Amino acid sequence: MTLKGARILLFVEEEYEDMELWYPKLRLTEAGAEVVVAGLGKETYHGKKGYPVKVDGSVKDYRPDDFDGVVIPGGHAPDKLRASREVLEFVRKTDEAGKLVAAICHAGWVLASAGIVKRRTVTCYHTIRDDVVNAGAEYVDQTVVVDRNLVTSRFPADLPNFCREMIRVLEEQGAQGKRRAAS
Numbered sequence: 001m002t003l004k005g006a007r008i009l010l011f012v013e014e015e016y017e018d019m020e021l022w023y024p025k026l027r028l029t030e031a032g033a034e035v036v037v038a039g040l041g042k043e044t045y046h047g048k049k050g051y052p053v054k055v056d057g058s059v060k061d062y063r064p065d066d067f068d069g070v071v072i073p074g075g076h077a078p079d080k081l082r083a084s085r086e087v088l089e090f091v092r093k094t095d096e097a098g099k100l101v102a103a104i105c106h107a108g109w110v111l112a113s114a115g116i117v118k119r120r121t122v123t124c125y126h127t128i129r130d131d132v133v134n135a136g137a138e139y140v141d142q143t144v145v146v147d148r149n150l151v152t153s154r155f156p157a158d159l160p161n162f163c164r165e166m167i168r169v170l171e172e173q174g175a176q177g178k179r180r181a182a183s
Contacts, residue, residue, distance in 0.1 A: 003170055004032035006068045012039045017075030018047035019156040020104050024071050027163040040084055048075050059086045064093040074105020082113035102151040102166045108132045121145055122152040
């Protein structure tokens with residue numbers, strides 16, 4: 001299993017769920033992908049448990065065409081991320097291109113605000129179930145749900161399955177080859 005050459009954008013904002021950012025970042029890096037962390041303007045963000053992450057740049061500085069997918073961690077960060085036009089546009093364009101869009105926990109808010117869950121099957125943290133359903137999604141209570149290029153999970157305990165499916169989807173898409181051929 002190798003993602004050598006693949007590039008993944010990982011969104012961050014204040015009070016991200018620590019494990020939901022770091023576990024995917026480390027697993028994707030371990031699999032060979034380059035993981036770029038992007039925020040909304042600050043240089044460093046802190047998780048709900050206070051763990052810091054330094055960003056590589058601002059969301060507005062990156063283009064979906066330059067990445068094989070996007071990962072959105074949960075916590076309180078998605079409530080701030082979904083207010084960003086750049087974040088929503090990045091998610092929408094990544095989804096339209098059929099590239100990986102992975103969201104865990106409260107990150108379902110970003111998917112709903114980006115308008116990409118209509119007629120899709122997803123899971124998320126139970127308290128935002130109504131939000132994704134009202135955005136047109138079919139909600140299921142499972143550790144991980146894959147609907148084409150969309151990978152969703154509920155909470156930190158689901159991270160092993162979430163990361164396994166993200167990597168599987170990227171491998172099936174031939175992520176590193178697809179992006180390089182388009183360049």
